[in-house]
Amino acid sequence: MCPEGCFRWGGPVSEGDIVDREDFISSVQTRLADGQSVMLSGPRRIGKTSIAYEVIRRLKQKGFYTASVDFFRISDRRELAVSLIDTCLENRTGIRLF
Structure with a gap:
């Protein structure tokens, strides 16, 4: 303990x-x-x-x-693209979509 x-x-x-x-x-x-x-x-x-x-x-x-992508959760190029776009949008708006 x-x-x-x-x-x-x-x-x-x-x-x-x-x-x-x-x-x-x-x-x-x-x-x-x-x-x-x-x-x-x-x-x-x-x-x-x-x-x-x-x-x-x-x-x-x-x-x-900034961008942070957890590659252990990414299985293909589309998921990588969505993750990067989401992170970029979060930088501009403060809103995280996914």
């Missing part, structure tokens, strides 16, 4: 639960804002998705258009 206050696990965490990654998040955010490509890699369950979501949140807050 996990004592109260232990690290959360089982999926991406919120911005308040990301610990000791500020310099890395800022670096990734700056590189993406400058138009560079970035790839996050590492072993399972070390926070790659949480970091990616936090970078996306910060960039979106600064007015950048």
